[in-house]
Amino acid sequence: MTTASPDFPDTIYAIQHLAFEDLGVMEDIFYQLGFRVRYFEAGVDDLSKAFQHKGLTIILGGPIGVYETDDYPFLQQEIDLLKVRLEENLPTLGICLGAQLIAHALGAKVYAGHQKEIGWSKLSISNTPNNLLAPLSDTPVLHWHGDTFNLPEQAELLASSDIYPNQAFSVGKNILALQFHLEVAAESMEKWLIGHTCELRKAEINIPALRADNEKYAMLLETGATEILRNYMKQVMRK
Template identity: 65%
Template sequence: MHNFPKTIYAIQHLAFEDLGALEDIFYQKGYRIRYVEAGVDDLRTALQYDGLTIILGGPIGVNDVADYPFLCDEIELLKTRLQARQPTLGICLGAQLMAKALGAEVYAGPTKEIGWSTLMLSETNHSILAPLANTHVLHWHGDTFDLPEHTIHLAASNQYTNQAFQYGKSLGLQFHLEVDAEHLEKWLIGHHTELKQAQINIQQLRQDNQTYALPLMVKAREVILNYMNYLKM
């Protein structure tokens, strides 16, 4: 796949959860970004695409299909996409949707994992996530998933076993790799109700954002460049 398509589709489930710091990396490498809004736009454009499609996070759950019927279509399209081995990067809700499309269970976890911590990376050869060793990443989820069959486990956290998996040229990341240090205040405002319900100390989280977001942006660049190089092989 030497002539890898130069457009990247990104499916959003919430306006301020965008590609963040990853957007500049893609632009610098000559890629164009096309955002598609879940629940509003036709997702077939993004999910039937031969190039890279990224499925971003959001506050709804994979199993909220009664309230958000578009999730049924998204999961079905994703199932077909993954069976066709088209490259897909899922972040948080995106990873949960991928797990569901691959036949795994997605369900509420025992605790909300919101905040920064390091990952325990699996000892796999040439892991795309290797740059994240000893790096704090941002977690922001209440749901979790079983590891789908025929996938490679890539990472765990202290609270959740399944934090990342690989399926061919697709990656599912439960944690947030894309955070942009300058824009995390939007998350603190937009997710106010959830943060209060989960009894998260917002001032502490803001301080942690200022400590850990910039180092993560450096490592996220390495991860994305690793991934894009892998897709071109």
């Protein structure tokens, strides 16, 4: 159950850009902490309520790019609402595309990377005081992206990978951006493999090997995710 401020909203708002990229194992962790979850579908729902939420709002991943506003006009509204939210320093967690949106809203460049980063590998955790990602110092995580971003000027780098230096950052205590996927659940990976088959084929990813790595590492990642989310929620709920 929750252990901090009783006036902190007890519903987590999650913005989805793709149906099968949901909160995954994070949803159960939030339930264990005493929270409820409500989803909003980007491009379909009015996202104003989600971005004006005084509690935690999570922006999930998806296959589109931050810079594709001409093809996906809803992205511009999402960016505009996010800018206001970040200016108000409201609790915000971004994953993959969500992290890229946060970086862009903070004035950093988001762009196509030099190669796809898809698969399980360890992070290099920054040696910063009270790094929320310390529980992942020896745990492989799932990477699944082609875009990357520069580190916003006001941000603190939390993690890097061998391929891309900016894998996670925070701004103060409330804003957390993760390029990698903390939320992946072992039992739902098949949905990703089916839904992203075109991307996987084009990137020449070994699908059976990716499935096997998921079975090997996903439960370890869930342990780390639990500790990270518990610590993050304690942090954002303090008055």
